[in-house]
Amino acid sequence: MRVPVIASYNNVGNFSSAKRESFSLRQSSYMTQGNDTVSFSHRIPKETSVTFFNITNTLTKEIKAIGAPIYLYNDGSQKALLIAQQVKKSLLDIKSKGLDIPKMKIRFDCWDDIYDNSAAAETSADIYKNRVSNLYVNFNTPLYRNISDSNQLYRSSKDPFETSLEMDLLHEFAHAYQSFNNHAKYTKLKYEKFSEDINKEILDKMGIIATESKAEFVAEYFAHKMVGKEVKSKTLAKLYEECLGPKFN
Secondary structure, three states: OOOOOOEEEOOEOOEOOEEEEEEEEEOOOOOOOOOOOOOHHHEOOOOEOHHHHHHHHHHHHHHHHHOOOEEOOOOOEHHHHHHHHHHHHHHHHHHHOOOOOOOEEEEOOOHHHOOOOOOOEEEEEEEEOOEEEEEEEEEOHHHOOEEOOOOOEEOOOOOOOOOEHHHHHHHHHHHHHHHHHOHHHHHHHHOOOOOHHHHHHHHHHHOHHHHOOHHHHHHHHHHHHHOOOOOOOHHHHHHHHHOOOOOOO
């Protein structure tokens, strides 16, 4: 999805002229709406506990040590704990593939600032002289209202896999990684699309999000591969490589 610059800042580090550029909104044809049918057993319990609070606190410190500080409203709930657990797992999975974690902030406390409030997640950056100075991955936290039997948070019972926090996080990481390592190339990918024939194959293998632009294709391909849902297509594998998608060990 094409997204305009949403804010300008005159006070980013020591820079006198920088801009906040929002360049990714992960959506799905299955959004969690108020009339979504989800059994009560799959709703996240609202109870809080000191134990959950303490474990979540420890996890946030461990996540920061990995290299990506997490901003999370820790109210001692199971939801806050599950978010922290998922973020830590995903970051460790990424590092296990030989990928560096770019300097970025992962936020679950600022969903009101997301450009499109129906979006699940947004990646944005502070840009100075065409280089990334700061990266932000923001999540629309209230949308993750459901929990699977395997303790995965997700947005919609219509498609728990595609609307899981894990898929959203991995998708946004790919955007952040590409922007940080080659922002000029990434900017081009945001506004480029594949041919209709290629998009038909992408739609068949990965879904509609991946057809929106070459950048969205890379992010979806990366997320699917990270969770072990291999995209069986030599054509798409080659296109992923040509688009400079994050390389796996």
